[in-house]
Amino acid sequence: MAALRLLCSRLGLCTRVAVSGGMRSCASPTEACACSFSSSTRLRVKFYTDPVEAVKDISDEATVLVGGFGLCGIPENLIGALLKTRVKGLTIVSNTVGVEDFGLGLLLQTKQVKRIVCSYVGGNPLCEQQYLAGELELDLTPQGTLAEKIRAGGAGVPAFYTSTGYGTLVHEGGAPIKYYEDGHLAIISKPREVREFNGRHFLLEEAITGDFALVKGWKADSAGNVIFRKSARNFNEPICKAADTTVVEVEEIVDVGSFSPEDIHIPSIYVDRLIKGKHYEKRIERLTIRKDEDEKPKDNKRTRIIKRAALEFEDGMYANLGIGIPLLASNFISPNITVHLHSENGVLGLGPFPLKDEVDADLINAGKQTVTIIPGASFFASDESFAMVRGGHLNLTMLGGMQVSKYGDLANWMIPGKKVKGMGGAMDLVSSPKTKVVVTMEHSTKANEHKIVDKCTMPLTGKRCVNRIITEKAVFDVDKMRGLTLIELWEGLTVDDIKKYTGCAFAVSPNLKPMQQVVT
Known part of the structure; x- marks a missing residue:
């Protein structure tokens, strides 16, 4: 306070600064006061x-x-x-x-x-x-x-450089931003500047x-400090x-002082x-309730994929599971191991879906489903969440796919002019070479079109990013230079059957095994 008075005095400003309720304010309504001594126009909340x-x-x-x-x-x-x-x-x-x-x-x-x-x-x-x-x-x-x-x-x-989106429309430009009424493109995205660091390519993002x-x-104090909930x-x-x-x-x-200073998420300087708010509906987009413990999943091809995917989990690993089949694999994690499940919206330590009386609108996963957390879980903001992702701190990410190429290119977010859902966090999740990327998907489309192909025809999510492909028919390992190797085969199928349903050539492991399933 003395230093503030001295500075204001030297500048000819008001020196009568009072402290009331923990907040500094001018003791007199002079125009040139200490409150106005700031490099910005923000005076107070x-x-x-x-x-x-x-x-x-x-x-x-x-x-x-x-x-x-x-x-x-x-x-x-x-x-x-x-x-x-x-x-x-x-x-x-x-x-x-x-x-x-x-x-x-x-x-x-x-x-x-x-x-x-x-x-x-x-x-x-x-x-x-x-x-x-x-x-x-x-x-x-x-x-x-x-x-x-x-x-x-x-x-x-x-601006900053990131590996996210390299080799995709984000990098190359040409993604449709606006259409004319007749369906022709009016505005397309611009290509990004690319620079190489330590042998990897990065895009310049503004x-x-x-x-x-x-x-x-969730709550604020009278000084303008803010905290969020879950x-x-x-x-x-x-x-x-x-x-x-x-x-x-x-x-x-x-009241000011109600929060411990170390618990504040947003200091008042930003507010x-x-x-x-007078009213909060807090609508839940995808209310998801835990099913009866004794209910057993139907034995179908999706379950077959899920049960094989669950074998990818290892004790102590940090994993991110995409919407759909990948997320369902969490239901088959062995009780003998601990897997820390990460969600892009700012949760580490996801638990099972809640019981009816446990539902909380402020606690969801990346699929907007209601969830619970396990002891030791933590919450954080989205920028922190993706620092974990891009920084390679996840051991495993499991995603669905529309197409995967023989060299591990992945397409799973867009059919131009027809289906536009968005990439969400998928491009980020496949961007770190430190994280194992597993794609779980049905082997063919409903029209029996190939989904494992020589070259993806749909817009890419990531280039040469996939390490393993799990379908209801087979498991492939992906070498990003040599291509696919068939390592597991579903009972009753032959290598020739897999060739029929696969749109590219692949090698066959000398140790080809029957497709494994988690024991339930």
């Missing part, structure tokens, strides 16, 4: 009771960063306020785009959004429809890259900042730091406006 008042100066064509993952941790009241202000032409930066009748989907219904920068639109068919009809610009960005672009923007880092950030916290931290934390004006809505505002 402003508190609001009306969400419309908190966002009414968001203008047409503004760029707005919006927190949340699916419907978990979305700023419901602030999104509702934008519906009332009728602002239009918005560029929205958000990991996902809600559902048709909730969250950001409401702004799509009223056509207030011009462009969306996100990683996944799978839960919102309205977004996909508007995009394919030429009504909406859609800039699909790998989830970890998106989190890091936002983190970099908040940290004043203009940071993202916004005019406003809309954030959902997996609702997700993109909210990095988004807080990357906008000119950050507006945070919370469920509760407590401009704060409001206590």
Whole structure:
């Protein structure tokens, strides 16, 4: 305090600084006071009771960063306020785009959004429809890259290099961002600059900042410090730091000093406006309840894949499981080992699906399903989550696939002009050579088209990234220079059968074995 008074005195500013309720403020209303001595325009957190008042100066064509993952941790009241202000032409930066009748989907219904920068639109068919009809610009960005672009923007880092997306449309450019009404391309993505470090290729990605950030916290104190609850931290934390004006809505505002300083997730320096939300629906996108312990899975080809995939788990490993077949493999982890399951939305230590009375809207996995956690679990923000992914701290990632090439190229996120779900975190998950990548998928399409091919015809998720392929018919190891080797074969099938169902040549292991299954 003495140092502050001395500095202000030398500059001819007010030196009557008082401390009240743990917050510093000027003791007199002079224009030139210590409160105004700052290199930024942020003076103090402003508190609001009306969400419309908190966002009414968001203008047409503004760029707005919006927190949340699916419907978990979305700023419901602030999104509702934008519906009332009728602002239009918005560029929205958000990991996902809600559902048709909730969250950001409401702004799509009223056509207030011009462009969306996100990683996944799978839960919102309205977004996909508007995009394919030429009504909406859609800039699909790998989830970890998106989190890091936002983190970099908040940290004043203009750009960074990442291996995520090398060899894909993200790298090469040409991904459709906007269509004309007749289906022709109006806007396509630009190619990225590439640089080599230690024999690996990396893309230059530019940071993202916004005019406003809309954030959902759990609690805030009267100084403006914020904490989040469980997996609702997700993109909210990095988004807080990357906008000119950050507006945070919370469920509760407590007295300053109620939080231990070491427990604060977002210091007040990042918060401009704060409001206590009046109502929270906290809708759950994919309510998932644990089934009866005695219920046994049906013996079908999906179960066959799952039971083989479960043999990939080893005691003590850290693993990330994709939506669908990979996630189901967790049901067959041996009780004699411990596997730490990681989820991109900011959870390490996933447990089983909850019982009915354990359901928590603030605790979901990357598939937006309700989950539980095991003792020793932890929560963190999305940028931290993908630091674990890209940094090679995971031992295993298991993903589904649309196509896999004989050299381990993977395609699993898009059919141009037809199916647009987004890559989510998949491109990041296959980007580290330190992490074993296992693809679990049915051997052929429903139309009996090959899914294991010489060369992928669909947009790539990753180039030469797959280490093993598990189908209901066989298991292949992938050498990224030599190609495929058949190592296991389902009982009753021959090598010639596998050749018939596989769209590329492969070697056969001299130690070819029957396809293994976990014992249940």
